[in-house]
Amino acid sequence: MCEFEKRLIAWIDRETDAVEALELERHLRVCTTCSARGREYREVSRSFAEYCEAIASRKNPRPLRWAALSATAVVAATAAMVMLTLSPRVDPLRLQRPAVAEAKSMALRPRQVNPAAPAKLLRRRPRGQLIKTPLPAWSLEPSIEIAIPIEAVFAPGAVPPGFSFAAELSIASDGSPRGMRLWP
Amino acid sequence: MSGDGFPFALPASRFAAVNREATTLFEELRKPLLRYLICLGLSADEAQDVVQDAFLNLHRSLAGGASNENARAWLFSVAHNQARNRQKSYHRRFGRPLEDGAFEMLDESTPEHAVLKKEKFRQLSSAIRTLTEAERECLLLRAEGLRYREIGEVLEMATSTVADTVDRAVRKLAGKCNV
Numbered sequence: 272m273c274e275f276e277k278r279l280i281a282w283i284d285r286e287t288d289a290v291e292a293l294e295l296e297r298h299l300r301v302c303t304t305c306s307a308r309g310r311e312y313r314e315v316s317r318s319f320a321e322y323c324e325a326i327a328s329r330k331n332p333r334p335l336r337w338a339a340l341s342a343t344a345v346v347a348a349t350a351a352m353v354m355l356t357l358s359p360r361v362d363p364l365r366l367q368r369p370a371v372a373e374a375k376s377m378a379l380r381p382r383q384v385n386p387a388a389p390a391k392l393l394r395r396r397p398r399g400q401l402i403k404t405p406l407p408a409w410s411l412e413p414s415i416e417i418a419i420p421i422e423a424v425f426a427p428g429a430v431p432p433g434f435s436f437a438a439e440l441s442i443a444s445d446g447s448p449r450g451m452r453l454w455p
Numbered sequence: 456m457s458g459d460g461f462p463f464a465l466p467a468s469r470f471a472a473v474n475r476e477a478t479t480l481f482e483e484l485r486k487p488l489l490r491y492l493i494c495l496g497l498s499a500d501e502a503q504d505v506v507q508d509a510f511l512n513l514h515r516s517l518a519g520g521a522s523n524e525n526a527r528a529w530l531f532s533v534a535h536n537q538a539r540n541r542q543k544s545y546h547r548r549f550g551r552p553l554e555d556g557a558f559e560m561l562d563e564s565t566p567e568h569a570v571l572k573k574e575k576f577r578q579l580s581s582a583i584r585t586l587t588e589a590e591r592e593c594l595l596l597r598a599e600g601l602r603y604r605e606i607g608e609v610l611e612m613a614t615s616t617v618a619d620t621v622d623r624a625v626r627k628l629a630g631k632c633n634v
Contacts, residue, residue, distance in 0.1 A: 277622075280621060280622045280625050280626075281603075281618055281621075281622065284597065284602075284603070284621070286602070286603050286618060311629050312625050312626075312629055315579075315625060315628045315629045315632055316597075316598070316625060318575060318576075318579055318632070319579065319583075319594055319598055319628065320598040322576055322579050322580070322583075323490055323491075323494050323595065323598050324490065325576065326490075326493060326494050327489065327490040327493045327494065
């Protein structure tokens with residue numbers, strides 16, 4: 272065996288120092304045996320890497336599914352962020368005492384109803400009729416509560432000061448209205 | 456690359472820098488780590504778990520002030536140890552990680568190429584079975600681009616031992632494969 276051949280694989284892996292590498296390269300120009308061995312070692316190393324890639328691809332053949340899931344998750348997260356950002360927040364104090372200048376403005380606030388606790392919901396809406404009547408299915412769905420200052424609907428003085436109405440409107444998933452409740 | 460505590464009071468700029476470093480390393484090393492773990496014999500799901508844990512640990516270490524200078528060897532080391540622990544806990548060995556049917560998924564341009572490659576992989580598969588565990592692990596890490604020094608850190612060997620092991624393994628494969 273040629274003395275340089277012992278260092279061939281380390282040279283292929285660039286693990287020899289500069290001086291040794293230079294010597295080897297000079298030798299490879301004149302030694303056909305070492306040159307052929309070098310090609311052989313490179314080729315077997317490349318085949319081994321391809322083989323590993325094939326094994327990993329075979330055992331993990333789901334890149335597209337993962338990509339699709341990731342993309343869906345990103346889209347869903349973005350949509351949620353946009354909705355949260357764009358939903359106007361309502362200051363409860365302003366709802367109780369709206370300024371006349373703001374009479375034409377409407378405030379939207381998403382409201383989540385917990386279906387597992389209808390009794391709690393009824394306590395928040397203490398009306399006898401509602402307590403006796405089972406809640407319809409649509410009332411358990413998430414809905415949007417619209418608060419309209421009373422000055423925007425009635426003429427000044429028509430309604431006693433401090434008096435207000437609450438309206439609950441339920442909208443189906445296709446966008447059509449499913450029901451409305453109005454109470455003072 | 457150590458540090459178990461998570462610094463809650465990390466300044467925002469430092470936190471952003473750590474995130475950038477971790478993201479860059481993740482993009483660069485996720486696939487090689489997965490490939491290495493699967494070739495060691497872990498399932499795809501197990502490999503994903505191990506890689507996730509390794510990067511979580513890396514993020515904690517970077518946030519704790521560790522340098523990312525040696526991150527590649529560190530990540531492979533953490534992943535390698537976790538893979539070993541999992542295999543011990545499931546009473547499994549490193550056996551048969553590279554053997555069965557990798558050549559079924561070949562996507563070659565012509566049927567002739569596919570047949571040639573299939574034959575080459577068959578020879579390689581048979582040759583890999585003759586390697587020792589250390590030889591196989593050294594070759595796997597080398598195939599993922601690790602330097603001998605880094606392989607030594609992962610497998611807790613001297614660099615000169617790694618050089619000898621790689622040399623021996625490549626010669627064995629070349630001797631048994633008609634490349």
